[in-house]
Amino acid sequence: MSVLSTGLGQRLVSASTEAAAFTELPVISLARLNGSAEDRKALAAEIQEACISSGFFYISDHGVPQQVIDDAFGQAKKFFAQPMDKKMLVDLHKGTSFKGYAGLKGENVDPANRGDVHEAWDMGDDSQLMKEGAGSGNLWPPAEDLPDFRPTLQHAWDEIMALGKRLLPIFSLALGLDEHYFDEKTRNPGSVMRILHYPPQFGPVDLREIGIGAHTDYEIITLLLQHGDVQALQVLNSQGEWVQAPPKPGTFVLNLGDMMQRISNGLFKSTVHRAINRTGQDRMSLPFFFGLDYDALVEVLPTCVTAERPPAYEPIKAGDYVQQRLSETYVKAPPTESATAPAA
Ligand SMILES: O=C(O)CCC(=O)C(=O)O
Ligand SMILES: [Fe+2]
Numbered sequence: 001m002s003v004l005s006t007g008l009g010q011r012l013v014s015a016s017t018e019a020a021a022f023t024e025l026p027v028i029s030l031a032r033l034n035g036s037a038e039d040r041k042a043l044a045a046e047i048q049e050a051c052i053s054s055g056f057f058y059i060s061d062h063g064v065p066q067q068v069i070d071d072a073f074g075q076a077k078k079f080f081a082q083p084m085d086k087k088m089l090v091d092l093h094k095g096t097s098f099k100g101y102a103g104l105k106g107e108n109v110d111p112a113n114r115g116d117v118h119e120a121w122d123m124g125d126d127s128q129l130m131k132e133g134a135g136s137g138n139l140w141p142p143a144e145d146l147p148d149f150r151p152t153l154q155h156a157w158d159e160i161m162a163l164g165k166r167l168l169p170i171f172s173l174a175l176g177l178d179e180h181y182f183d184e185k186t187r188n189p190g191s192v193m194r195i196l197h198y199p200p201q202f203g204p205v206d207l208r209e210i211g212i213g214a215h216t217d218y219e220i221i222t223l224l225l226q227h228g229d230v231q232a233l234q235v236l237n238s239q240g241e242w243v244q245a246p247p248k249p250g251t252f253v254l255n256l257g258d259m260m261q262r263i264s265n266g267l268f269k270s271t272v273h274r275a276i277n278r279t280g281q282d283r284m285s286l287p288f289f290f291g292l293d294y295d296a297l298v299e300v301l302p303t304c305v306t307a308e309r310p311p312a313y314e315p316i317k318a319g320d321y322v323q324q325r326l327s328e329t330y331v332k333a334p335p336t337e338s339a340t341a342p343a344a
Contacts, residue, residue, distance in 0.1 A: 021239040026050055027058040027251060033166060044173035051174060051256060055269030056235045058251040059223075063166070064159045066250070069286075072156040073227045075149045076195035076284050079121060079141060090121065090139035097129050098122060098326045099192075100139030104199075107329050110213025110274075117201060117211050118275075122194040123153060128294070156286070157193050160223055163252075164191070164290035167221065175264060176303035182220075185296035190319055191219070191289055198232060198275060198283040211275035211283070217257035218325045219291040224253040230283040236272040245273070259292065259321065262313040265304035294319025 028046055032039035050057040079087070084103075092100035099122050105115025126137045140150045168186060169179035198211040211232055226233065226247035233253065234242040245253055261270035277283045292298065299315035 021237040021241065022054040022056075023237070023241075023243060025054060025057050025235065025243070025245055025253070027060055027248065029061045030059050030063070030167075031061040033061075033170065040170060040179075041173060044170050047170055048174035051171075051260075051264075051268040053269075054235070054237070055256040055261075055271040056245065056273070057254055058248055059254050060248075060251050062163055062252055064163055064252075068156055068159050069225055071148075071152045072195070072286060073225075073284055075146065075152045076121075076197070076227075076286065078146055079149060079195065080119060080197040080284075082141075082145065086141070086145055087119075090141055092122065092139065095136035095139055097124060097136050099124055099129070099137070108213065109215035109329055113208045113210070113213040115209065116213055117209055117277075118196050118198045120194050120196045122192055123157065124190070124192050125157075125188065128188045128190060153193070153195075157288070160193065160288040161189070161191060161290070164189075164221065164223060164288070167254075171221070171260075175268075175301055177301065182292075185292045185318075188293055190291040190294045190322060192291070193286070193288045196285045196287070198277040198285075200277050200280050200282060202278075202280070205276060205278060211277050214272050214274045216261075216270040216272055217255060217287075217289055218259065218322050219257040219289040220259045221290045222253075222255045222257055223288045223290065224255070225286040226253065227284040227286070228281075230277065230279050230281050232275040232277040232279070232283050233285075234274055234276065236274075242274075257289065258325075259298050259318065262298050262316075263301050263304070265300045265309060266312050267304050267309075291322060292318040294322075
């Protein structure tokens with residue numbers, strides 16, 4: 001039994017609560033985000049429960065307009081439908097920040113696997129990327145090819161970044177902290193947004209070659225949009241069972257990343273997940289990885305330490321941590337295989 005002393009009162013976290021094997025993911029409405037102090041505390045308590053038991057849940061009433069989401073996927077579809085030579089104009093190997101295009105098997109998140117069966121385009125915050133010396137900036141497709149791509153994706157970035165910033169005070173409460181705890185650490189958060197295309201995999205699928213291999217995310221929270229009605233995402237529970245996380249209209253999937261697990265001393269779970277697209281249809285998704293400022297220290301919070309639960313992680317700078325994890329993920333050479341255009 002361990003104790004999490006939080007602003008919600010002391011919370012007992014029994015071994016069985018932590019080890020509970022979830023079989024589906026809860027949907028948490030954010031309607032109370034704009035409510036009274038009591039409403040916000042109640043929302044924080046619900047989120048705390050989900051963070052301890054699964055680290056994975058849906059959020060509804062999130063305030064990001066559906067049009068912004070539809071437009072982003074519309075541009076993603078156009079981007080991936082381009083011929084390979086156009087996509088290679090923004091090959092991420094041209095820069096040093098892991099931003100731009102990665103083709104099929106251009107990444108491998110699970111070292112036991114042979115490459116992830118998706119293609120992706122990743123972006124960060126241009127000014128931040130350059131300023132912190134973290135490498136080069138974004139690689140935008142030329143406006144002659146895709147005139148609406150940049151403004152549309154930037155708009156989606158701004159909306160989802162704002163959602164993340166609305167959520168952090170609630171996570172602070174759930175961690176037993178002042179609502180403003182993350183303000184100092186998220187002035188220019190080193191976040192990443194990506195669009196992903198998973199072509200369908202037919203017949204028997206070799207589990208070493210799937211859409212995205214089993215992994216955890218690196219940052220504080222991930223806000224994931226799934227396009228259409230194409231099931232592929234799976235989340236690992238404590239019994240080693242894969243639980244489906246199907247798209248649910250009007251929601252994001254919210255999952256915790258390794259930085260959250262580190263600062264919460266392992267109480268909040270950064271849960272293993274993967275995606276396999278066996279539906280016969282193309283799938284697209286759009287994750288936004290909400291990070292901390294590159295120079296912010298990722299260190300265990302005193303509210304999550306007890307005599308029985310001493311700090312389990314060393315402090316590390318957020319930028320160093322993400323850069324190290326990314327460099328382990330991307331394969332060194334540019335992609336060689338081409339993907340067919342998404343029909344989704
Ligand atoms: O596409 C998905 O559903 C999951 C993507 C993901 O896990 C990632 O990019 O880290
Ligand atoms: Fe992930």
